[in-house]
Amino acid sequence: xxxxxxxxDFSYKVFIDELSxxxxxxxxxxxxxxxxxxxxxxxxxxxxxxxxLNIISIPDGENYKNFDTLNFILxxxxxxxxxxxxxxxxxxxxxxxxxxxxxxxIFQRGIDFINIPTTLLSQIDASVGGKTGIxxxxxxxxxxxxxxxxxxxxxxxxxxxxxxxxxxxxVAEGIKMAIMFDKNLFKFLEKSDLKTQNEISxxxxxxxxxxAKVVSLDERESNIRVVLNYGHTFxxxxxxxxxxxxxxxxxxxxxxMNMANHLAFRLxxxxxxxxxxxxxxxxxxxxxxxxxxKDIEKFYxxxxxxxxxxxxxxxxxxxxxxxxxxxxxDISKDIVLEVLREFQ
Ligand code: NAD
Ligand code: GLY
Numbered sequence: 001x002x003x004x005x006x007x008x009d010f011s012y013k014v015f016i017d018e019l020s021x022x023x024x025x026x027x028x029x030x031x032x033x034x035x036x037x038x039x040x041x042x043x044x045x046x047x048x049x050x051x052x053l054n055i056i057s058i059p060d061g062e063n064y065k066n067f068d069t070l071n072f073i074l075x076x077x078x079x080x081x082x083x084x085x086x087x088x089x090x091x092x093x094x095x096x097x098x099x100x101x102x103x104x105x106i107f108q109r110g111i112d113f114i115n116i117p118t119t120l121l122s123q124i125d126a127s128v129g130g131k132t133g134i135x136x137x138x139x140x141x142x143x144x145x146x147x148x149x150x151x152x153x154x155x156x157x158x159x160x161x162x163x164x165x166x167x168x169x170x171v172a173e174g175i176k177m178a179i180m181f182d183k184n185l186f187k188f189l190e191k192s193d194l195k196t197q198n199e200i201s202x203x204x205x206x207x208x209x210x211x212a213k214v215v216s217l218d219e220r221e222s223n224i225r226v227v228l229n230y231g232h233t234f235x236x237x238x239x240x241x242x243x244x245x246x247x248x249x250x251x252x253x254x255x256x257m258n259m260a261n262h263l264a265f266r267l268x269x270x271x272x273x274x275x276x277x278x279x280x281x282x283x284x285x286x287x288x289x290x291x292x293x294k295d296i297e298k299f300y301x302x303x304x305x306x307x308x309x310x311x312x313x314x315x316x317x318x319x320x321x322x323x324x325x326x327x328x329x330d331i332s333k334d335i336v337l338e339v340l341r342e343f344q
Contacts, residue, residue, distance in 0.1 A: 120170025
């Protein structure tokens with residue numbers, strides 16, 4: 001299966017379960033971490049031929065998506081005498097693809113890179129769309145660039161070794177896309193337990209199609225791409241309040257979607273049945289939907305740290321029924337606090 005990301009001169013294909021021999025006439029570096037390389041590097045190496053192949057292993061974890069690791073990657077590229085024709089391959093989850101893409105975007109003013117994502121989250125979301133970056137002490141993904149990969153290879157077989165908790169954190173992002181854009185995908189997820197590789201590949205394909213379409217319409221997030229942040233406005237506050245330790249990103253998004261849905265219900269955008277069926281679906285995949293807010297005023301104030309908030313207005317991305325979205329930036333503080341109180 002192949003999905004096109006249509007971006008004129010920067011268009012590329014996402015190949016799903018079609019990774020076969022890759023041949024390069026230039027220097028190539030695979031950027032990965034020990035967890036992924038221990039499990040899958042041998043398989044990948046058997047498929048790659050390059051003039052000069054380097055492996056750069058970075059430490060595993062969100063804490064390492066930072067300047068030090070970026071600098072480490074860049075230095076390795078200089079040591080290996082990489083030039084402007086060289087190519088990077090990101091082999092890992094979203095942390096690896098975000099930092100590799102960023103390194104590729106700045107090494108000698110920009111070189112090519114390819115994503116071979118190995119988590120569900122990175123296959124259905126992070127590896128497509130060209131958002132690259134690192135974190136600093138001021139927050140997540142605050143330094144970065146838009147730099148599109150040359151190709152993306154999503155192989156469902158890599159997910160066989162992914163811990164269940166990481167897997168369902170990825171499912172949360174799939175549920176996000178279903179609620180915003182595709183009622184049939186929502187129904188599919190209600191029926192499926194995602195136990196077979198066929199079902200997982202179907203989810204990957206559907207989500208990649210949605211993401212590719214959104215990115216093709218709005219690469220730089222000036223309008224529709226913002227909808228991919230449904231659940232994130234609340235989720236980011238929860239992640240921040242818990243020092244990024246208690247919840248995986250997809251778990252926080254799951255709670256965030258439920259909170260957003262309560263707001264949508266309060267505004268008559270979704271019915272009680274829809275509110276309940278979405279929470280039921282999240283719970284079916286063992287995702288959390290509740291978080292006890294200690295101080296609703298402080299929680300509300302943190303919405304203003306969101307990259308989407310501007311001119312003192314908070315942008316809420318809400319379902320307008322299942323499969324349709326609405327973006328609102330005029331909801332009164334009283335109504336939002338009323339909803340947050342339900343989670344106290
Ligand atoms: P991750 O990259 O930290 O991977 C999760 C864990 O799974 C890691 O320990 C990793 O080593 C391990 N792992 C990876 N593949 C494995 C496999 N096949 N088997 C066993 N273990 C495996 O986390 P993630 O959820 O993939 O990505 C989260 C990151 O993605 C965040 O930094 C987030 O900001 C970023 N992100 C970026 C975008 C984007 O559009 N650029 C979108 C969403 C998220
Ligand atoms: N994951 C959100 C985006 O790519 O825009």
